[in-house]
Amino acid sequence: MSRRNEGNWNSAVLAWQLTQKAKCLDLPDRLVSARREISGRIVFTTSFGVEDQAITHAIFTQGLNIYVVTFDTGRLFPETLEVWVETERRYGRQIHALLPDRVGVEMLVERDGVSGFHRSLEARLACCEVRKVEPLVRALAGATAWITGLRADQSAERAWTPYCSFLPRDRLVKINPLFDWSRNRVVAFIQDHRVPYNPLHDRGFLSIGCAPCTRAVLPGETERAGRWWWEHGEKTECGLHADHPAWRPEPAQFEA
Ligand code: SF4
Numbered sequence: 421m422s423r424r425n426e427g428n429w430n431s432a433v434l435a436w437q438l439t440q441k442a443k444c445l446d447l448p449d450r451l452v453s454a455r456r457e458i459s460g461r462i463v464f465t466t467s468f469g470v471e472d473q474a475i476t477h478a479i480f481t482q483g484l485n486i487y488v489v490t491f492d493t494g495r496l497f498p499e500t501l502e503v504w505v506e507t508e509r510r511y512g513r514q515i516h517a518l519l520p521d522r523v524g525v526e527m528l529v530e531r532d533g534v535s536g537f538h539r540s541l542e543a544r545l546a547c548c549e550v551r552k553v554e555p556l557v558r559a560l561a562g563a564t565a566w567i568t569g570l571r572a573d574q575s576a577e578r579a580w581t582p583y584c585s586f587l588p589r590d591r592l593v594k595i596n597p598l599f600d601w602s603r604n605r606v607v608a609f610i611q612d613h614r615v616p617y618n619p620l621h622d623r624g625f626l627s628i629g630c631a632p633c634t635r636a637v638l639p640g641e642t643e644r645a646g647r648w649w650w651e652h653g654e655k656t657e658c659g660l661h662a663d664h665p666a667w668r669p670e671p672a673q674f675e676a
Contacts, residue, residue: 432586434458435593439583442597447609448478450597451567454584455484458593460564462486465556465660466515468503469628470606470617471569471598477615478597480511486567489516489559493551494525495630499620506616518555525550535632541651544633548660551630556660565593570661571606572599574627575644578661603643 438457442450455462464479464486466472479486490504508515528536528550537544560566572581581599586592598606603626610617620628624636626643635646 428586428588428591431591431593432588435584435586438593438595442583447474447597447601448482450595451475451478451484451486452482454565454567454595454597455486458565461562462565462567463559463563464488464567465559466490466569467629468500468507468618469569470603470610470621471571471601473503473507473615473617474606474609474613475567475569475597476507476511476515477610477613480513487516487563488513489518491552491555491559492517492519493630494520495551495632497618497620497628497631497634499618500628503616503618510616518559520551520555524554537633538650544648544651552660560590560592563592565595567595567597568661569598570596571601571603573602575642 434457438454441453441457445453462485464472464475466476466488467490476488478484479488504515528547532539532543532546537547570578570581572579581596583597583599584593584595587594609615618625618628624638625634625646626637627647628634629647633648635649637643637646
């Protein structure tokens with residue numbers, strides 16, 4: 421077995437072991453366990469939604485050496501920027517920022533206009549690529565693990581979200597510590613621990629991204645229906661999670 425294949429195999433085994441250990445652990449202990457078992461740089465990407473705020477709370481209150489970063493796309497809601505400030509104030513820790521490549525944004529706006537993402541799915545994905553995906557690649561450069569706030573019941577596309585997987589293409593362990601939590605459980609966690617949260621959630625914005633691409637969800641709509649709503653559910657992802665894990669457990673195998 422080549423050294424690269426051996427490394428991939430070890431990481432896949434580690435992902436499986438972390439999954440087994442996490443079954444009976446609450447959020448903070450899942451993160452403590454991940455930090456203890458994984459060597460190297462661990463990156464947590466936050467967009468300041470309730471899930472990400474719960475994870476941020478756990479990382480900061482446990483004093484974990486995990487790099488917390490957000491993508492300042494240039495199109496965020498003022499309320500999102502406020503919760504960023506408030507979170508840093510509450511925990512006394514910095515949330516790092518990655519901005520899009522200036523030349524990339526200038527070329528995009530030159531070609532598609534300042535809000536060209538409304539024109540077509542391709543134009544929208546091009547904007548997400550420049551403002552989110554390319555910064556994500558930089559955020560994860562040299563990292564051994566990536567933590568996200570994905571939950572399996574957020575959408576049909578996320579139903580197969582595992583607790584932990586190994587991404588061989590990127591040679592990354594990806595951990596979704598809230599994969600088996602319901603939204604109500606996340607909200608209860610936020611309330612119990614008085615975690616700062618985005619006030620837009622109280623106005624029906626269940627999933628919050630860039631301001632021009634997010635609206636409040638109407639009664640009966642799914643959680644992510646307010647994201648790129650004009651595409652009529654054609655695609656409710658921005659490309660950040662377009663990975664293809666080599667190994668996936670059955671969905672919802674943990675008890676809530
Ligand atoms: S969510 Fe909208 S504004 Fe933000 S990067 Fe994607 S297309 Fe661009």
